[in-house]
Amino acid sequence: MESTTRAFNDNVRRAIGDAGLRRSLDKLGHGFPVKRRLAAERLPEFETLRDEARDIKNHVLANLDTYLAAFEAKVTETGGQVHWARDAAEARDIILAVCRDASARTVTKSKSMIGEELAINDHLEAHGIQPIETDLGEYIIQLRHEPPAHILAPAIHLSKEQVADTFRASHDGLPRDRDLEAPETLLKEARAILREKFLAADVGLTGANMLVAETGSIVLVTNEGNADLTQTLPRVQVVMASLEKVVPTLEDATTLLRVLARSATGQEQSVYTTFTTGPKRAEDPDGPDAFHVVLLDNGRSGMVGGDFQDMLRCIRCGACLNHCPVYATIGGHAYGWVYSGPMGKVLIPNLIGMETAKDLPNASSLCGRCEEVCPMRIPLPRMLRDWRRRQFAAGQTGIIARWALKSWAFWARRPGLYHFFADIKMRSLAAAAGRRGRFRSMVMAGGWTGSRDLPAPQGRTFQAQWDARGGKR
Amino acid sequence: MEKPRDVALFVTCLVDLMRPSVGFAAVKLLQDAGCTVTVPRAQTCCGQPAYNAGDEADAAAIARQVIAAFQGFAAVVAPSGSCAGMIKEHYPRLFADDPEWGPRARDLAARTHELVSFLRDVLAVEGVDAAFDGTVTYHDSCSGLRELGIKAQPRALLATVAGLTLTEAEDSEVCCGFGGLFCVKYPDISGQMVDNKAKAVEATGAGTLLGGDMGCLMNIGGRLKRRGSPVQVRHVAEVLAGMADVPAIGEGPGEGED
Incomplete structure (x- = not known):
């Protein structure tokens, strides 16, 4: 997917000006956090599970090569095939080749962030193969030619009226004046159309929430069951997954599942959790004849062993987005690429480069709510600071910010001078504010005074007053 | 255990500059709780602006100044969770691998408290x-x-x-x-x-x-x-x-x- 991350500030202004988006985000920001909290409170061992989940992934990341090799061996043993892709281009070529081998004309697809990373739909379409998103949210944004606005709820930015308009514009052959008022009606219409597509598809393209090394299974979690139809009906299944999705055992997978849905939507379990191993066996009534897993690196192996390794623990639950006050203000599209929210701010610069994404780590108040709710205990604020440190070292911090920091540090390191001049400056500011006690505007402080008054100092500094009172030094 | 009553006040830059009355309120609360309050002169800011901007060299320089200025007091108290958090959580990170300043940073971190939690949790007010x-x-x-x-x-x-x-x-x-x-x-x-x-x-x-x-x-x-x-x-x-x-x-x- 083409990134618009460079235009972050323009994206932000557009998002803030969008009243409909504000309403959707407000609903999300008040819904999911409550559900997550209640789900966590209902499970006494939730905090312990978070520790276990973190430890499982840390162990995997310390032994990634071993578990990936074990996973590949098991997939092969059960009749499937693993393909290794260094980057998005390689992965796209592999998937296209599999589709061509299957003489595929249509491909059904269940929700996958890796699919977004690859922009696989555009690639297949460009080569004459029709991809059909089968997750309702993904289906809607596919019709609208939009990227996902949330890693979990891709169409969260839209109202049901907008969805109705999209359906009217896209679903030919239905009466224009049909009633699409109720969400259930929209759902029914999408289901009827998708049912046909499921049956006609030649290849089913899915993501994977986890890869189990012990058995060679992939784990898929949905609330709609669309992934199950996507993987069982077509002749060929292609799974797209990034390297860090591997876990050692089925037991480990269940530990992660126990924190995943609770953190994501506050459900104890998602509606459908499916473990799939290899293609259809002789005794199986259903399933694909061929089973392919495309393992994507795309920059991840470079994160192992470095400042950002912890990010690879992420299980894409979306809790950090749901609890982030910045995400709640600007929505997912403003981040300009596949991922968004705090996890996006850390991951995106790793995948598309710090230069392109330099606003992302900075556009945070470092409030820490993301780390507080992350089921994998990923230290997101620490990693945002790590990016800032790298940017500062690389001279990418803006010249004004750099100058301001340096001159402030100059004074802060000279307490005697600092106290002397601070007292003079504060007294003059207090006098300038007069009896009002605040400023409505101030030269060089437009960033502050654009949206709020600037409280004036009281007068003499504390240090000066402490001296005047003969306080203990 | 003996409660720490020999307190150094870390005023914080915003209280010092913008609202000294908060500093005097902190002094009164500490004195009412039986503490002697000292205000070391060699303090300006905790260094957090530099730290959060990725400028670790300046953050560390300022942190060393704070560590030196607040040596020897039983407790260091700040009327701010943000500045106290910087000293408690982030100074030890800044000097994690520094054999000289690492131990001193950890020592200061252990003695530093935000004002209200100090009154309540440490002094049991x-x-x-x-x-x-x-x-x-x-x-x-x-x-x-x-x-x-x-x-x-x-x-x-x-x-x-x-x-x-x-x-x-x-x-x-x-x-x-x-x-x-x-x-x-x-x-x-x-x-x-x-x-x-x-x-x-x-x-x-x-x-x-x-x-x-x-x-x-x-x-x-x-x-x-x-x-x-x-x-x-x-x-x-x-x-x-x-x-x-x-x-x-x-x-x-x-x-x-x-």
Whole structure:
């Protein structure tokens, strides 16, 4: 997917000006956090599970090569095939080749962030193969030619009226004046159309929430069951997954599942959790004849062993987005690429480069709510600071910010001078504010005074007053 | 265990410059709790702006100055969760691999406390001798809440202020959008966040907003004033010390004249 991350500030202004988006985000920001909290409170061992989940992934990341090799061996043993892709281009070529081998004309697809990373739909379409998103949210944004606005709820930015308009514009052959008022009606219409597509598809393209090394299974979690139809009906299944999705055992997978849905939507379990191993066996009534897993690196192996390794623990639950006050203000599209929210701010610069994404780590108040709710205990604020440190070292911090920091540090390191001049400056500011006690505007402080008054100092500094009172030094 | 009464006050730059009355309120609260209060002269700022901007060299230089200035005191107390959090959580990280300053940073971190949690958790202060006539609401500043676990302590002490009623705001734990340099670097996002916060505060019907960090309070207070809201904003120490007779944040002696 083409990134618009460079235009972050323009994206932000557009998002803030969008009243409909504000309403959707407000609903999300008040819904999911409550559900997550209640789900966590209902499970006494939730905090312990978070520790276990973190430890499982840390162990995997310390032994990634071993578990990936074990996973590949098991997939092969059960009749499937693993393909290794260094980057998005390689992965796209592999998937296209599999589709061509299957003489595929249509491909059904269940929700996958890796699919977004690859922009696989555009690639297949460009080569004459029709991809059909089968997750309702993904289906809607596919019709609208939009990227996902949330890693979990891709169409969260839209109202049901907008969805109705999209359906009217896209679903030919239905009466224009049909009633699409109720969400259930929209759902029914999408289901009827998708049912046909499921049956006609030649290849089913899915993501994977986890890869189990012990058995060679992939784990898929949905609330709609669309992934199950996507993987069982077509002749060929292609799974797209990034390297860090591997876990050692089925037991480990269940530990992660126990924190995943609770953190994501506050459900104890998602509606459908499916473990799939290899293609259809002789005794199986259903399933694909061929089973392919495309393992994507795309920059991840470079994160192992470095400042950002912890990010690879992420299980894409979306809790950090749901609890982030910045995400709640600007929505997912403003981040300009596949991922968004705090996890996006850390991951995106790793995948598309710090230069392109330099606003992302900075556009945070470092409030820490993301780390507080992350089921994998990923230290997101620490990693945002790590990016800032790298940017500062690389001279990418803006010249004004750099100058301001340096001159402030100059004074802060000279307490005697600092106290002397601070007292003079504060007294003059207090006098300038007069009896009002605040400023409505101030030269060089437009960033502050654009949206709020600037409280004036009281007068003499504390240090000066402490001296005047003969306080203990 | 002997309670630490030999206290050095880390005033914080915002209290020193903008609102010294908070510093004097902190001194009174500490003295009332039986502490001797010293204010080392060689302090300016904790270095957090540099640290959060990725400028670790300047952050470390300032941190070394703070570590040296506050050596030897039984406790170091700051009327800010953010600055106390910087010293407690981040100084040890800054010097994690430094054989000379690492141990000194960890030693200071162990002795450093935010004011209200120090009174409550360390000195086990049960109540304060103060009165405040009105309904207040409380904003949980992020660093204090998430790095230092400050949530119950201010509420427990406020409950002993005569005449004071506390009413909770929706999302009192959600960031106000200050974030240090963040608020001026991303004014559109920050402005929207503080507007949400101001509305949540107004919705409580409380006449006063209290909190433990000057940065957040100046941000929320500034936005409330811009909205024309009558809600007053004060540092919690002023109320606990019975020193809420000075004009509120962003107000002057001529409030209401224009």
